[in-house]
Amino acid sequence: MSSRKEPVLVVENLTTEFATPGGPLKAVDNISFSLKQGQALGVVGESGSGKSVTARSVMRLLPKSNVVSHGGVIIDGIDVMSLSPKALRAMWGPQIAMVFQDPLGSLNPVMKIGDQVSEGMRIHQGMNKRNARAVSIELLRSVGIPSPEARVDDYPHQLSGGMRQRVVIAIALSCNPNLLIADEPTTALDVTVQAQILDLLQDQQRGGLMPLILITHDLGVVAGRTDEVMVMYAGRIMERAATKTLFAVMRHPYTEALFRSIPKIEYPSHTKLATIPGRPPDMVNPPQGCKFAERCRYARPECREEEPPLRIGIDPSHEFRCFFPVGTKEGEAALQANIEEGRLDEDGELVGIS
Amino acid sequence: MAGSGTAHLRDSDKTLLRVENMVVEFPIGQTGDVVHAVSDVSLDLIEGETLGLVGESGCGKSTTGKAIMQVPSPTSGSVVLDNTELTTLDPETLRRTRPVLQMIFQDPISALNPRRPVRDIIAEPLWIWWEEQEGRPAISVALDRLGVFCRKAATILTKPLKYVIPFGALAMVLWVISEAAEERRFEDQLGWLDVPARIVGFPVLAILGAVAAPLALLGATWALLALFVPFGVMSRVLGKMSRSLGVFAAVLTALAWAFLVWRTWNSIAGWPAWPVRAAAIIFTVMAIALLMQSLTKNVAATSVAAALATLAAVEVFYVSGLDGVPKLIMLGGSVIVNTAIFTVLRGQLAARREALRARSEPKVRQMLETVGINPENSLDRKPFEFSGGQAQRLSIARALIMDPKVIICDEPVSALDVSVQAQILNLLEEMKVRYGLTLVFIAHDLAVVKNVSDRVAVMYLGKVCEVSDPNSLYEAPAHPYTQMLIAAIPHPDPHLDARGAESTGELPSPIHPPSGCRFRTRCTLAQERCTNEEPIIREVAEKRYVACHFPLIGEVAP
Numbered sequence: 001m002s003s004r005k006e007p008v009l010v011v012e013n014l015t016t017e018f019a020t021p022g023g024p025l026k027a028v029d030n031i032s033f034s035l036k037q038g039q040a041l042g043v044v045g046e047s048g049s050g051k052s053v054t055a056r057s058v059m060r061l062l063p064k065s066n067v068v069s070h071g072g073v074i075i076d077g078i079d080v081m082s083l084s085p086k087a088l089r090a091m092w093g094p095q096i097a098m099v100f101q102d103p104l105g106s107l108n109p110v111m112k113i114g115d116q117v118s119e120g121m122r123i124h125q126g127m128n129k130r131n132a133r134a135v136s137i138e139l140l141r142s143v144g145i146p147s148p149e150a151r152v153d154d155y156p157h158q159l160s161g162g163m164r165q166r167v168v169i170a171i172a173l174s175c176n177p178n179l180l181i182a183d184e185p186t187t188a189l190d191v192t193v194q195a196q197i198l199d200l201l202q203d204q205q206r207g208g209l210m211p212l213i214l215i216t217h218d219l220g221v222v223a224g225r226t227d228e229v230m231v232m233y234a235g236r237i238m239e240r241a242a243t244k245t246l247f248a249v250m251r252h253p254y255t256e257a258l259f260r261s262i263p264k265i266e267y268p269s270h271t272k273l274a275t276i277p278g279r280p281p282d283m284v285n286p287p288q289g290c291k292f293a294e295r296c297r298y299a300r301p302e303c304r305e306e307e308p309p310l311r312i313g314i315d316p317s318h319e320f321r322c323f324f325p326v327g328t329k330e331g332e333a334a335l336q337a338n339i340e341e342g343r344l345d346e347d348g349e350l351v352g353i354s
Numbered sequence: 355m356a357g358s359g360t361a362h363l364r365d366s367d368k369t370l371l372r373v374e375n376m377v378v379e380f381p382i383g384q385t386g387d388v389v390h391a392v393s394d395v396s397l398d399l400i401e402g403e404t405l406g407l408v409g410e411s412g413c414g415k416s417t418t419g420k421a422i423m424q425v426p427s428p429t430s431g432s433v434v435l436d437n438t439e440l441t442t443l444d445p446e447t448l449r450r451t452r453p454v455l456q457m458i459f460q461d462p463i464s465a466l467n468p469r470r471p472v473r474d475i476i477a478e479p480l481w482i483w484w485e486e487q488e489g490r491p492a493i494s495v496a497l498d499r500l501g502v503f504c505r506k507a508a509t510i511l512t513k514p515l516k517y518v519i520p521f522g523a524l525a526m527v528l529w530v531i532s533e534a535a536e537e538r539r540f541e542d543q544l545g546w547l548d549v550p551a552r553i554v555g556f557p558v559l560a561i562l563g564a565v566a567a568p569l570a571l572l573g574a575t576w577a578l579l580a581l582f583v584p585f586g587v588m589s590r591v592l593g594k595m596s597r598s599l600g601v602f603a604a605v606l607t608a609l610a611w612a613f614l615v616w617r618t619w620n621s622i623a624g625w626p627a628w629p630v631r632a633a634a635i636i637f638t639v640m641a642i643a644l645l646m647q648s649l650t651k652n653v654a655a656t657s658v659a660a661a662l663a664t665l666a667a668v669e670v671f672y673v674s675g676l677d678g679v680p681k682l683i684m685l686g687g688s689v690i691v692n693t694a695i696f697t698v699l700r701g702q703l704a705a706r707r708e709a710l711r712a713r714s715e716p717k718v719r720q721m722l723e724t725v726g727i728n729p730e731n732s733l734d735r736k737p738f739e740f741s742g743g744q745a746q747r748l749s750i751a752r753a754l755i756m757d758p759k760v761i762i763c764d765e766p767v768s769a770l771d772v773s774v775q776a777q778i779l780n781l782l783e784e785m786k787v788r789y790g791l792t793l794v795f796i797a798h799d800l801a802v803v804k805n806v807s808d809r810v811a812v813m814y815l816g817k818v819c820e821v822s823d824p825n826s827l828y829e830a831p832a833h834p835y836t837q838m839l840i841a842a843i844p845h846p847d848p849h850l851d852a853r854g855a856e857s858t859g860e861l862p863s864p865i866h867p868p869s870g871c872r873f874r875t876r877c878t879l880a881q882e883r884c885t886n887e888e889p890i891i892r893e894v895a896e897k898r899y900v901a902c903h904f905p906l907i908g909e910v911a912p
Contacts, residue, residue, distance in 0.1 A: 046771045047742070160860060161411065190410045190798045195842040217771045220844035247847060261776035265801040265843050269824040270783065273776035273805065279741065 007034040008211050009058070009179055014071035016050075016057045016235075022284040027053040029235040030071075035179070038209040040202070042222030042229040042243065044258065048280045050235035051215045055181045058213075059098055060088055076178050093120045097172035099201075101184040103164035107156040113140075113167045114152030120174045139170045143200055162193035166200065173204055180205065181213045186221065198225055219259050223247055228317075231255045234281055234291035237310060241318040251313055251325040253298045277350050290322070297350055298324040298334045358394040359891035362821040362899035370792050371399040371422070371760055376431035378414070378421045378816075382865065390864050391417040392428070393816040396891075399760070404786065404793040406807030406824065408800050408839065412861045414816040415796045419762045422794065423457055424448055435760065453483055456753035460765035462745035466737035472748060473733040476721060477714035479756050484710070721751040724788075725781060743774035747781065754785060762794045767802060779806055800839050804828055812836050815864055815872040818891065821899040832900040832907045834877045871903070879904050 016028040028050045035041055043051045056062050057069045060080055073080040075095055083091065100106040108116055117139055118132035127135070133152065140148035143166040156164055165185060172180055182201055186194035202225055205212040214226055222229050222243065229246045231239040231254060239252035250256045260274035278295040281287050289307050293299040303323060310319045324334035338344045345351050360374060378392040392414040399405050407415040421428040424440055433440045438451060459465040466475050719729040725747040737745055746766060753761050763782065767775040783806060786793055797803050803810055804824040812820040812833060820833040831837040859876040862868055871889050874880040883903050891901040894908025903911040 046773055162860065191800070191844075192410050192798075192839065192842040194844065198844075217773075218844060219772070220846040223844070223846045258773060259846060261773045262846055263776065263779065263799075263801045263805040264846070265804060265828055265840065267805060269804050269807055271805060272783070273780055275776040275780060276773040277777075 007036050008076055009035040010072065010074040011054075011058060012072035012074075014054065014057055014069070014073060016053055016062065016067065016069040019066040019068075020284055024068075025283045026286070027235050027283065028057060028069075031232075031235075031237055033230060033237070033240070035211040035213070037211060038206065039228065040205055040212040040214060040226040042226035043213060043215045043232060044217065044219055044222055044229060044255075045232035046217055046258075046276075046280060048283075049232045051232050052183050053235075054232070055098065055183050055213060055215055059092070059096060059181065061098070090124070093124050093175040093177065095177060096179045096181070097175070097177035099165070099168050099172050099180070099182040099185045101187050103161060103168045103188070104156060106168055107164060109156055112153050112155060113159070117152075117167065117170050117174055120171065124175050136170070136174070139174055140167070143167075143170045143173070143204075144196070145170075160193075161189055162196060165189060165193075165197050169197070169200060169204070176208070177210065179211050179213070181215070183215045184217070185214070187216070187218075194221075201225075218262070219255075220262055231258070234283060234286065236291065236321065237319070238292065238322075239318075239320040240310075241313075241315070241320075245315055245318050249313070249318070249327060251318070251320040251327065252322050253296045253324075253326055253331075254292050255320075256326045257295075257297075274349070295350070297338065297344055297348060298322070298326070298331055300324060300334050300337065358396075358817070358888065359901065360396045361891045361893055362818075363396055363398045364400065366400055368401045369398050370401045370436055371397075371794075372432075372434045373397040373418075373422060374432045374434075376418065376421060376428045376433065378417050378426075379429045387865050390816050390867055392421060393867070394431075395813070395816070395818050397811055397818070397821075399792050399794065401759075401792055402786075402790060403808045404795055404806055406803035406810040407794060407796045407813060408798065408803045408810060409813035410798060410839075410861055412815070412864065413813045414864075415798075415813050416764050417816075418813070419457070419764050419794055419796050423452075423455060423762060450486065453479070453756040454759040456756060456758040456761045458746070458749050458753050458761060458763045458766045461769050462742055462749050462766075463737055463740075465749055466745060466752075468737055471734045471736055472722075473711065473715065473718055475737070476718045476748065476752050476755055477711065479752065480714050480717065481707075481710045483756065484713075717755065718751075721755050722748075724754070724785070725751045726777075727751070741774075742770050743777055746770065746774075746778050750778075750781065750785065754789060757789070758791070760792045760794065762796070764796045765798070766795075768797060768799075775802070782806060799843065800828070800836075801843050812839065815861060815867055817872055817901065819873065819901055821891070823897065826895075826898060830907050832894055832898055832905045833873075833902050834879050834906065835873050837906060838876075871901075 011034065012032045014028055014031045015026065018025045018027055031054060033041070043054065045051045053062070058073050058075075058080070060069075060073075060083070062069065069081070071081070075091070078091070078095070080088075080091070107113070114133055114136045117136040118127070118129070121127045121132045121135060122129065137148045137152055140152060145151050145163060145166055151159075151163075156167070159167065165188075169185075180201075185201065186197050189197060198221065201212060201214070204210070212226075214222060216222060219229075224243075226243050229239075229241060229243050230237055231246075231252060233254050239246065239250070239255045241249075241251075246255065247259075250259060254276075257274070257276045261276060263271075263273055276295055281291050281294065287294065287304065289302075289304040290296070290299065291307070293303040296303070300323070308321045308323045310321045312319050313325075322331075324331045335344070335348065339346075339348065343351060358375075363372065363374070374396045376392055376395045377390075379388040379390055381388050395414070395418055397405065397407075397418075407418060409415050420426070422433055422440075424433070424443075427441055431441070435451070435455060440448065440451065443451065715733075718733070722729040722732065727744060727747050732740075737748070740748065749766075766782070767778050770778060779802065782793070782795075785791060793806070795803060795806050800810075804827070807824045810820075810822060810824045810827050811818050812827075812835060814835050819835050820827065820831070822832070827836060828840060831840055862872070862875055868875050868885075870886050871877070871880070871884040874884040877884070881904065887903070889901045889903050889911060891899050892911065894900050894905050898907065900908070905911075
């Protein structure tokens with residue numbers, strides 16, 4: 001796949017805390033992962049699980065005030081955490097680029113899209129206006145904007161949502177970044193356009209051997225489009241595995257719950273959907289023990305006392321954080337015990353929380 | 355897709371909602387072009403059924419939902435709800451009919467008033483309805499009527515105002531200068547009691563002049579900006595600012611003119627005072643109208659403001675005709691009377707709201723419990739204190755409190771996380787059974803629509819492509835567009851290649867839609883016939899209706 005075996009991105013023990021009136025809030029808690037060339041990593045979780053904060057910590061995009069972030073982030077051998085603001089600016093674009101959820105919000109409304117695409121190249125690569133414009137047109141063409149020669153002088157409001165997201169991707173790709181982070185790039189878009197944008201990201205990633213982090217709340221989006229998936233909850237990695245392994249053997253109850261809540265087109269209509277009852281925990285005063293225990297169908301009393309560590313499954317690349325993993329003897333026993341104790345109803349759903 | 359036709363409508367005596375040949379068009383400015391948002395759509399709903407409307411952004415599914423609600427009324431076509439034709443109802447009767455027709459919106463947080471507590475948000479439809487049925491205090495009815503009248507007048511009067519304000523302000527500046535120059539001439543003619551007024555008046559004039567001059571400049575700048583900055587950008591950036599500044603300018607202009615008239619009336623015997631006076635009255639009324647238009651939509655408050663403002667204007671003109679002590683007494687008296695009226699009115703309104711609150715609380719609590727929100731700790735919270743999923747539950751509670759028959763759900767889960775989406779979908783299903791609801795469910799995700807619907811209508815660029823029951827629609831799509839939508843659904847299965855049949859291209863412009871079949875520009879099966887002839891909806895298999903010349907199942911169109 002790649003001539004270089006060493007990872008492009010290494011994140012080690014990354015922790016990010018926000019100062020809030022109630023005390024420090026650990027949005028990301030001791031996360032480690034790495035990414036090789038050409039690899040696509042999916043980060044999945046509900047709102048508030050810390051996936052976007054992880055991405056922003058890696059980019060160092062979080063504001064300085066009220067935020068403390070520590071741990072190691074190394075991109076291409078450069079320690080990002082110790083970079084000066086000036087060095088960071090030089091890195092954003094050529095080294096690492098990001099695509100955000102809301103394409104209209106990430107484009108400047110009073111600047112032509114061509115100028116926005118060429119801005120990075122003119123700053124980072126010292127390109128002159130004419131060349132940058134020519135390259136911009138090619139970039140816009142490569143992200144699938146029809147007749148880019150004419151569109152290059154359009155303003156963002158003249159484009160549809162999908163076209164705007166293509167422009168944002170063109171901007172992110174303009175300086176040939178070594179790493180691309182896409183934070184919910186299709187959540188604001190239609191399903192048909194979503195498919196187009198995901199295809200586009202995949203093409204760009206495979207073509208340039210660029211590693212990609214794809215952040216989403218929808219497991220359906222990462223299936224078939226990423227090599228590895230990391231499921232996050234309450235700022236922690238709950239489960240991590242190669243995508244195919246994960247979908248074949250889900251071990252963590254949270255991953256299973258996310259998967260079960262997707263309305264699948266194969267289901268006959270009026271199928272009652274499985275849900276994840278309750279809400280994510282208060283991260284200022286997090287519960288003791290497993291953070292998911294409150295909403296978990298498998299949770300036993302011991303889950304509330306001690307937090308399970310990330311442990312390795314049969315396949316060494318498969319890690320999860322659970323005492324009673326789905327599909328194992330322990331898990332089945334826990335489920336059975338919970339039904340007997342009345343924590344679950346006869347359908348196996350949690351009783352008493354909505 | 356394209357298609358017109360009514361072959362899919364059913365003859366049933368249980369039909370609750372029937373939409374026939376509905377067209378919604380939006381004119382684009384003065385260009386004469388129109389956006390063909392919905393073109394000849396027919397739908398029907400049988401009691402207790404859920405109709406799913408699915409399609410991409412811009413296909414007209416939301417516009418269809420809103421047109422059923424009559425916001426706005428469709429350009430043509432008919433919407434029959436429970437044997438009542440909605441499109442021809444006068445606004446008042448429509449308002450009385452609407453409790454049975456409720457709506458749930460996509461973005462739950464912005465669909466709820468951010469400044470009001472949950473107890474009021476959920477209860478308000480009930481309050482309005484109770485007052486409607488039981489009669490309201492005469493004063494409140496009168497105020498509403500006055501409010502409606504004032505708003506109508508405001509709409510007419512404010513149109514010329516935006517051109518007039520800069521010139522009005524400019525005229526003010528000129529007048530202040532000439533006034534200063536001729537100050538001496540007035541002195542002899544003023545009565546002794548006017549001396550204090552004059553002492554106060556001059557600095558006021560100076561301040562007004564100082565404010566009016568930059569406003570006039572600002573007016574000119576807006577005009578210049580409008581010439582050079584793209585309109586979309588301009589309206590977004592300046593929209594809010596120019597509105598409040600406009601109101602400010604209008605108020606200042608009105609005050610200035612009132613003052614001018616007062617001085618003129620008192621002082622200049624030889625001046626043609628009447629034209630000036632008339633102009634001043636027109637300005638004042640227009641300024642007040644603009645002020646009212648910008649006020650909240652609270653009709654009662656607007657009416658009170660309008661009444662007070664009119665009274666104040668009359669006083670200025672009337673009182674300024676008198677001299678000496680009576681003038682002072684009248685001014686003072688009217689201030690007291692106005693304040694008293696306003697205080698009493700406000701007290702009455704507050705008391706009434708408290709009574710309504712107390713009366714509606716049991717029902718509100720019950721509703722909140724039904725949708726899975728604990729009323730104990732949520733009645734006094736405001737919408738931003740809730741998560742997206744909880745806020746959507748509140749929207750559902752608000753829609754249900756009127757005991758509606760039909761609820762139009764406009765992308766109710768598109769802004770939510772997958773796990774929360776499942777909760778809301780389940781809740782809607784539960785509510786449907788419990789309250790015997792009939793639903794129109796609008797979404798762009800076919801998997802979601804399939805899950806909740808009994809019948810699905812696929813829409814594309816303002817037309818219905820296919821109508822079918824959800825299971826057979828998925829198993830064997832008849833329209834090429836349906837097939838494309840199915841292929842686009844993300845599959846949580848990594849062994850499938852994520853790329854199915856490619857969804858290519860973008861929606862064409864609804865201003866100049868393609869001839870013939872509107873989908874032909876993106877359709878892999880399109881032939882020449884599709885360019886020339888619009889397909890009409892027909893039955894291609896049992897209870898499968900499609901508007902396509904070359905459907906994926908059944909015969910080629912005759």
